[in-house]
Amino acid sequence: MKNLVLMFPGQGSQAVGMGCDLVAADPTMRATYAEASEVLGFDLKGLCSEGPMERLSRTDLTQPTLLAASVGMFRILERDGLRFDVAIGHSLGEFTALVATGAVAFEDALRVVRRRGQEMLRAAEANPGGMAAVLGLDDPVVEELCDGVDGVWPANFNSPGQVVVSGTRPALETLSERACAAGAKRVVRLPVSGAFHSPLIESALEPLREEFERVEWRTPDPAFFSGCTVRYEATGFGRLLQTQLVSPVRFSQSVKTLYEQGYDSFLEVGPGGVLTGLVKRIEPRAQTARVSDMETLQAVRDDGRYLEVM
Known part of the structure; x- marks a missing residue:
């Protein structure tokens, strides 16, 4: 499909059971969860299937778990013939968008996002x-x-x-x-542990700067659109993702800008369906769909507009 924007959700979309039906049914999802578990050092499938929600919502666990779930769903679509033009993400979802566009390796993104969650938690405890x-x-x-x-x-x-x-x-x-x-x-x-995207968590920036500098960033292809700067970004991701931590997410402006540029189809990939609902309110004329579980994956397969026959 031409003029397709891929969207990846952020923290708040997590739920006990997320991705588990796909893990049971699809080897690509199983492999993604196994890879993430090895990198992170904990049983991702167990956390997603058993929770409890209180543990799953700990920001240092939520962030890498959501990243892995969304990447697994993206990999299934990519394998099945998905082609897209632009990727965007809501806060944490920008890391998933960068993985999807080839700007960062999945393994590196997992490590960075785990550290991001840890430092955000420390900053939130220091400045409630x-x-x-x-x-x-x-x-x-x-x-x-x-x-x-x-x-x-x-x-x-x-x-x-x-x-x-x-x-x-x-x-x-x-x-x-x-x-x-x-x-x-x-x-x-909101049931969150800190004042995220504000100066109250500035103490997380310095330790994360060093973490971001160790990552090998590449030019995204397809394009990456930042919800922080509301423009396409191709370099400087370490600095951008630092700035993002203490800056507002401008999702509404981003969707409006992309729609005005001719992108009229938006596919959300990841747990929940929050971004799909937001797009419908931002631009009712846009075509929307989502993949968050086996049922919605099958609906996208049956639709026929999103996946090319390989």
Whole structure:
């Protein structure tokens, strides 16, 4: 399919059982989980199948596990004839997008993402905070509200009327009150362990800089589109991924930009289906599909538009 954007989800899409039906049914998925388990030093399939959710949601475990699950699903599609033009990811999903475009080896990405989760957890413990989704306000209104409250920042511009903010707990309380007074439908606190994509986790940057410098980065092919800079990026991934940690994810702007450039089909690959729902709200005219389990994989195979006969 021409004009196809591949999308990879980030933290928050994890669930007990993710990828397990594909592991049981597909040798490519089994091989991917086995490879990841060897690199990471723990039983990935066991964690995904048994959880518990509390352990699966630990950011140092969530991140490499989600990466492996999404890469496994991508490898199945690639084997079956998938061709795409651009890859994007939501936060952590950018690492998966870089694997899919050949910019980084899967093994290197696993190691970096495991370290990323560990350092983010340390930073969050040193500077406690949280995140909240503000629903029903335009982006500029939320940005203005954040400017008026010390210790809170926009973190994810997800779709029209949905902006996630990060900050200290007192700042989030103040922001929530002011957002509701400004007409927000509601403000929902998210079950996360820190104020990600904000200056509160800056202490993670230096140890990760050294980790990123050890990675062999390559030019992506197909193209990689950054949700941090809202443009195509072909070099400087170590610096970009550092910046991404303390900068907002501009997913809504990224989808709009790609659609305006003629990319009208978006395929989400990975657990859940969050990004597919966001794209439908951002650009209702776009064609969307997802692969997150055996059922949705078969639907994409039956569709006939995404996979080329090899």
